Amino acid sequence: MVHQSWQRSLESVLIPCLAVLAALVLFGGFCALAGANPLEVYAAIYKAAFGSWNAWQNTLIRASPLMLTGLCTALPARLGLVIIGNEGALVFGALLAVLVGLACGSGLPGGLVIGLMALASLLAGGLWIMVVGALRHYRGVNETISSLLMNYLAIALMNHLVEGPLRDPNFVTKPSSYEIAQTAWLGALPGSRIHFGLIYGALACLIAYFLIQRTTFGFATRSTGENIRAARMAGLPVGQLTLAICFLGGSCAGLAGMVEIAAVQRRLNESIVSNYGYAGVLVAFVSRHNPLAMVLVSVLLGGILASGGILQRSLNLPDATVLVFQGIVFLCVLYSDSLYGRLFSGFFKKIDYKSVAIHRAR
Amino acid sequence: MPDRNMSFPLSRRQVVRGLLATSAFGLTAKFGTGCSQPTPTGTGDNKAGGKDYVVGFIYVGPKDDFGYNQAHAEGAAAMAKNVPGLKLVEEASVPETTAVAETMRNMIQQDGAKALFPTSFGYFDPYILEMAKEFPDVQFFHAGGLYQDGVHPKNISSYFGYIDEAQYVAGVVAGHTSKSGKLGFVAAKPIPQLLRNVNSFTLGARSVNPKITTQVIFTGDWSVPVKEAEATNSMVDQGVDVITCHVDSPKVVMETAEKRGIFCSGYHANQSSLAPKGYLTGAEWDWSSIYTSLGKQLIAGKSIAKGDIPHILRGGLADNFCKLSPFGPAVSAAAKADAEKALAGIKSGQLTIYKGPLKTNTGKLILPAGKDLKITDIELEKMDYLIEGVKGSVK
Numbered sequence: 242m243v244h245q246s247w248q249r250s251l252e253s254v255l256i257p258c259l260a261v262l263a264a265l266v267l268f269g270g271f272c273a274l275a276g277a278n279p280l281e282v283y284a285a286i287y288k289a290a291f292g293s294w295n296a297w298q299n300t301l302i303r304a305s306p307l308m309l310t311g312l313c314t315a316l317p318a319r320l321g322l323v324i325i326g327n328e329g330a331l332v333f334g335a336l337l338a339v340l341v342g343l344a345c346g347s348g349l350p351g352g353l354v355i356g357l358m359a360l361a362s363l364l365a366g367g368l369w370i371m372v373v374g375a376l377r378h379y380r381g382v383n384e385t386i387s388s389l390l391m392n393y394l395a396i397a398l399m400n401h402l403v404e405g406p407l408r409d410p411n412f413v414t415k416p417s418s419y420e421i422a423q424t425a426w427l428g429a430l431p432g433s434r435i436h437f438g439l440i441y442g443a444l445a446c447l448i449a450y451f452l453i454q455r456t457t458f459g460f461a462t463r464s465t466g467e468n469i470r471a472a473r474m475a476g477l478p479v480g481q482l483t484l485a486i487c488f489l490g491g492s493c494a495g496l497a498g499m500v501e502i503a504a505v506q507r508r509l510n511e512s513i514v515s516n517y518g519y520a521g522v523l524v525a526f527v528s529r530h531n532p533l534a535m536v537l538v539s540v541l542l543g544g545i546l547a548s549g550g551i552l553q554r555s556l557n558l559p560d561a562t563v564l565v566f567q568g569i570v571f572l573c574v575l576y577s578d579s580l581y582g583r584l585f586s587g588f589f590k591k592i593d594y595k596s597v598a599i600h601r602a603r
Numbered sequence: 604m605p606d607r608n609m610s611f612p613l614s615r616r617q618v619v620r621g622l623l624a625t626s627a628f629g630l631t632a633k634f635g636t637g638c639s640q641p642t643p644t645g646t647g648d649n650k651a652g653g654k655d656y657v658v659g660f661i662y663v664g665p666k667d668d669f670g671y672n673q674a675h676a677e678g679a680a681a682m683a684k685n686v687p688g689l690k691l692v693e694e695a696s697v698p699e700t701t702a703v704a705e706t707m708r709n710m711i712q713q714d715g716a717k718a719l720f721p722t723s724f725g726y727f728d729p730y731i732l733e734m735a736k737e738f739p740d741v742q743f744f745h746a747g748g749l750y751q752d753g754v755h756p757k758n759i760s761s762y763f764g765y766i767d768e769a770q771y772v773a774g775v776v777a778g779h780t781s782k783s784g785k786l787g788f789v790a791a792k793p794i795p796q797l798l799r800n801v802n803s804f805t806l807g808a809r810s811v812n813p814k815i816t817t818q819v820i821f822t823g824d825w826s827v828p829v830k831e832a833e834a835t836n837s838m839v840d841q842g843v844d845v846i847t848c849h850v851d852s853p854k855v856v857m858e859t860a861e862k863r864g865i866f867c868s869g870y871h872a873n874q875s876s877l878a879p880k881g882y883l884t885g886a887e888w889d890w891s892s893i894y895t896s897l898g899k900q901l902i903a904g905k906s907i908a909k910g911d912i913p914h915i916l917r918g919g920l921a922d923n924f925c926k927l928s929p930f931g932p933a934v935s936a937a938a939k940a941d942a943e944k945a946l947a948g949i950k951s952g953q954l955t956i957y958k959g960p961l962k963t964n965t966g967k968l969i970l971p972a973g974k975d976l977k978i979t980d981i982e983l984e985k986m987d988y989l990i991e992g993v994k995g996s997v998k
Contacts, residue, residue, distance in 0.1 A: 507729065
């Protein structure tokens with residue numbers, strides 16, 4: 242068994258690495274067809290994403306919201322729910338954060354306002370996704386569809402408010418809410434331009450990992466995810482677990498919305514809907530709903546997004562190139578999912594179905 | 604080995620074969636050319652690359668959208684072509700988030716850009732404002748006319764054109780061509796700039812035939828192709844026979860109009876290739892001339908902060924901020940003559956588009972007889988009404 246366990250850990254490192262490598266080769270072929278030298282493309286991607294402190298900052302800025310929105314899919318997934326309402330929870334969290342921020346004004350100390358805004362966004366995002374969980378548990382409504390549809394609700398509500406009651410008439414660029422007070426702006430980490438969202442994201446992932454892997458709550462969640470009937474037989478409170486895990490997931494996405502407002506946009510408008518939620522779904526699936534892996538995958542995706550510019554500016558590749566790259570990477574990683582438990586057995590020894598079954602269920 | 608065929612689905616031989624094939628593909632495709640002409644891979648920071656004056660352009664959508672972004676991209680290409688010593692770097696499909704701030708920063712720090720043209724309206728606040736503050740030596744040009752003296756950083760210039768002048772002339776052509784007397788306008792959102800286009804187009808058409816009406820349909824957003832097609836189709840069904848629009852990409856409207864066999868008038872860029880039979884003319888931005896002139900000034904060392912280049916640049920047909928697409932095959936000689944006359948009148952300043960008596964389509968008097976509003980009048984930038992002859996409501 243010891244032997245198998247190191248094989249398994251080696252696999253979980255090797256397989257994603259090989260998948261990314263395969264993706265790079267495929268993408269190189271694509272670039273060659275588009276008329277660019279693949280080696281030059283690789284060098285440019287590396288440089289733009291991880292080549293310098295400046296590039297790292299660019300990557301990390303793009304990665305930080307993804308960690309938080311990713312948790313909104315990853316946490317409920319451990320209980321067997323496929324939730325893609327990240328965008329909606331983010332928007333709703335941002336909406337409540339702005340309302341609280343505007344209500345507090347500039348009278349209160351900045352730290353307190355930020356705290357209240359964060360709290361509001363956590364509650365808002367949490368409750369938003371909890372509705373999905375409740376519909377699922379009590380009424381049997383498909384959680385994927387309902388969470389997807391709730392995205393549109395949140396966006397429509399936000400648009401309605403910023404075009405009506407919340408609108409700042411002096412801001413002409415696009416219909417937006419008033420700006421939150423400068424004291425409540427979330428600053429950058431010292432010596433960089435990366436905002437505190439990165440810390441929030443990494444911390445949230447760490448806590449989520451601990452919660453899922455090292456607590457009774459996490460164990461109960463995982464058991465329910467593996468076999469909900471067995472969990473009911475064992476007397477686990479499936480309903481409460483569903484609501485709780487949905488609340489936690491949603492609150493992370495809500496916090497991402499608050500960070501986006503307090504650190505970047507400072508007022509609410511349609512720019513808050515910029516695909517962080519859906520990118521979070523990708524991150525969660527690619528990292529196989531493991532919160533620690535999500536940190537790495539977010540950074541990888543952030544790097545890919547950060548390199549989109551250089552591909553256009555220096556190599557004259559079309560603007561969709563970076564999306565092609567992203568798509569290839571994720572397809573490869575998702576496909577490689579089917580190789581767990583087979584990597585060594587296929588080449589070197591007979592397959593052990595029990596370990597495959599265990600691994601895939603996890 | 605009972606489970607032989609259930610194990611790893613590829614044999615070692617297949618894997619090796621695959622690897623060989625991949626590398627062979629790579630070799631035959633482009634690796635070879637890449638190696639024979641070793642271009643410097645240090646594309647990231649070739650600031651020392653030379654004396655070229657680097658100018659960065661950023662677009663919110665693709666460069667070939669047949670619309671807003673294409674108009675800017677064509678202007679940028681013309682600038683690079685016409686101004687020797689000027690190097691262009693571009694990035695398309697950049698969203699209005701931190702992504703655009705990062706793009707501007709990279710253009711400045713990695714490509715050594717000394718002037719930036721982030722073209723989307725929504726880039727301005729907060730992203731351009733922040734970057735302009737952080738990089739006071741870089742010149743920022745923004746399409747939209749949002750600069751406020753004393754409030755915004757000194758190195759920002761804001762430019763925009765009175766494209767409703769071109770819409771008026773397009774309206775003259777449409778008025779001549781329409782047989783049913785019904786024109787159509789697919790519009791995004793009721794903002795002043797768009798309402799000016801609707802009203803000017805209608806005024807142009809009614810200068811030919813005072814009975815003409817324009818049906819306007821608001822789709823609610825700048826880029827909703829399905830709704831735009833629906834709006835076009837429904838207007839054709841109502842008997843509209845010339846259609847124009849103000850949306851980010853007029854592509855769908857033009858294609859639908861051509862398919863339904865009616866005439867169309869373009870916007871933003873030249874869409875004649877999308878509707879070779881029915882395309883009459885169109886109100887186009889003429890960024891090429893503006894960008895070329897700005898490029899020449901930049902190369903000559905002029906700067907916004909020092910006051911050599913004004914903070915607010917505006918103009919219409921006479922100043923080459925906008926132009927008309929070449930007339931299509933369906934335009935009659937009479938229409939051409941009248942359009943040329945209107946064009947000359949606007950350029951010389953003798954023709955005023957907004958003159959009294961002018962009423963809204965709800966019957967409110969905007970301008971009494973004898974009064975008029977020049978195209979530069981600030982009153983027009985607050986427009987929140989549709990004039991008599993337009994069917995539709997801004998509410």
